[in-house]
Amino acid sequence: MRYEKSMVTPQAPVSEAAMASFADYNFPDERGHFGRFGGRFVAETLTHALEELDRVYRSLIKDPDFQREFDRDLAEYVGRPSPLYFAERMTRELGGARIYLKREDLNHTGAHKVNNTIGQALLAKHMGKRRIIAETGAGQHGVASATVAARLGMECVVYMGAEDVERQSLNVYRMKLLGARVVPVTSGSRTLKDAMSEAMRDWVTNVDDTHYIIGTVAGPHPYPALVRDFQSVIGREARAQCMAIEGRLPDVLVACVGGGSNALGLFHPFIRDEGVRMVGVEAGGDGLATGRHAAPLCAGVPGVLHGNRTYLMEDEDGQIIATHSISAGLDYPGVGPEHAFLKDLGRAEYTAVTDEDALRAFHHLTRTEGIMPALETSHAIAWVMEHAPNMDPEQIIVVNLSGRGDKDILTVARHDGIDL
Amino acid sequence: MSRLATRFAERRDAGSSTLVTYLIAGDPAPSVTVAAMEALARAGVDVIEIGIPFSDPEAEGPDIQAGCERALAHGVRLRDVLDMVATFRQTDTRTAVVLMGYLNSVEAMGSERFAEAASEAGVDGVILVNLPPEEAGPLRSELEQRGIDLVFLLAPTTTDARAQRILEQASGFVYYVSLKGTTGAGHLDVDAVRERVTALRSMTPLPIAVGFGIRDGASARRVAQFADGVVVGSVLVRSMGDLAGAPEAIPAAAEALARELREAMDAA
DSSP states (O other): OSSGGGGGOOSSSOOSSSSSGGGGOOOOOOOOTTTTTEEEEEOOOHHHHHHHHHHHHHHTTTTTHHHHHHHHHHIIIIIOSOOEEEEEHHHHHTSSEEEEEEEESSGGBTOOOOOOOHHHHHHHHHOOOEEEEESSSSSSSHHHHHHHHHHHOEEEEEEEEHHHHHHHHHHHHHHHTTTTTTEEOOTTTTTHHHHHHHHHHHHHHHHTTEEOOOOOSSSTTTTTHHHHHTTTHHHHHHHEEEEHHHHSSSSEEEEOOOHHHHHHHHHGGGOOOOEEEEEEEEEEEEEEEGGBBBBBHHHHHHHHHEEEEEEBBBBSSSSSOOOOOSSGGGGOSOOOOOHHHHHHHHHSSSEEEHHHHHHHHHHHHHHHHHBOOOOOHHHHHHHHHHHGGOOOOOOOOEEEOOSGGGGGGGHHHHHHHHOO | OHHHHHHHHHHHHHHHOEEEEEEETTSSSSSHHHHHHHHHHHOOOOOEEEEOOOOTTTOOOHHHHHHHHHHHTOOOOOHHHHHHHHHHHHHHHSSSEEEEHHHHHHHHHHHHHHHHHHHHOOOOOEOOOOOOOOHHHHHHHHHHTTEEEOOOOEEEEHHHHHHHHHHHHHOOOOOESSSSSSSOSSSHHHHHHHHHHHHHHTTTTTTTEEESSOOOOOHOOOOOOOOTTTOHHHHHHHHHHTTTTTTGHHHHHHHHHHHHHHHHHHOO
């Protein structure tokens, strides 16, 4: 019952003008468009594979056996449902809204990423693919991909920017232990965007036997819809849990946004509940004014990259510009097209938090609740620290605690001037 | 008849095949590009594809990725690429010029402004690797109004039904991607390509050029036996990149490479 109607990729196009309320929200259209965003902008060689993926996905999500298999894996392998935890001490110290943490950090492998890799690995199995490839930034998606590949006995290759290989060495070793091959990508800016380009190059070469597990709600259609649907288990659970605990829906949902899969997973089941405010927090890096950040929704323009039209950080010639964030998982110049659409519609709002504020939030949550968040997640916590005190104590914030921070300990120590 | 159509028709009538070569504007240095284009034309190249350098060339192999990075290091912009074509056109009105790149470069300039500027510069065709026909409508009509062909790619994975739909929108020529892979890959199966090109020929009157993985006179000759055009890119880009330290030697090297290809194809 957790995977009912909302799992189905919406088919019918709805004009934006007709959307006086969000009760009719039903995107993307059959060509993968979220209004002017999304689509399928890829080299012709990949079109057939994407059409095939779309076809298989649409049929499997209606298949009760597939749903049962996915459901069982999430329960018995991932450990779902993840708790909705009332952060009592943090709430008291901030002195405002009641703060709940959706504990995706407690999932197997330590982040929300595994919800999607479980789903896509099942798709790959049904399509008869024997090889999995993935891109990764912080390494969480790479670990989650390597994990499901190990479990299914599939070959796994993970592309990772050479810079990220250095700053996320623990996750690199985890992937290797799981039997994956980690390929450092040295082209371009040597980060997540270049890893994604390199994964697409692998896929175009090995498309017959390989499934590309994109780790976020970006890429060519059907990935943005497919990843969102697999991640929407977060929001469906949170919605039911909040109703059970508080007897009503939350006032605000907060999540960090890199590509945007944990945010959309939380937001999507609430889009039609117009009273629920949705806040996505991008990586402000050294501050939006410095240009050294990774906040395309706050400071980007629409463009086309990695198969979809979305907000991008680019210069006036359309060249993608280098991004910066202390968190490798947010260090990406684009964002999922549905976020771009929700921004334009005004249904979700997007803001940015600097590296410094994210680090402060990392320490704060660790000390007040004994929960060490990922640096990505710390951006969402920082928003809560700033805004919860100004809210009414009757109000409810649900923040997606998208991942745990063990992987970031070396980065935090280095920042604090400690040599481990 | 358009310059592109004429270049294909002439070679076909002569019992040969059209030679298409690719280089990246501004690679390895902006001062080299026009001279290299002139050298290619002298060697018998019929169509010059000019790559628009892009920061994230996701369909390219290592050679063209490196070439894009070299050009971008010189700050080459789409505006500069068009200026190079315009300069080339001052002395050469015969060789067809096709811009090749990624959609974001064109979108950043705006479809209408781009089409206008390309027309003024003397561009004959445009290939955008990540622009599928389903999304191409507005740009295609802007280009069409100015007599510029929007060239589409077909791949080994393209189904017949889809090929039919693409061919209905295609103009200029059809670019058949010879292999599953990135540019410059090394696993060309000429017999499989021949079979597919023969099948496509029954579906379109347009000339069919074959690219990806053709790296020397021998492979160019084999493809020229059945294709209307042979596209050579990565090997030229690599040889130009290898001469980055001696840019004055690049036009002659490009000319020698093109001549070898031309002679091999004419012997086909």
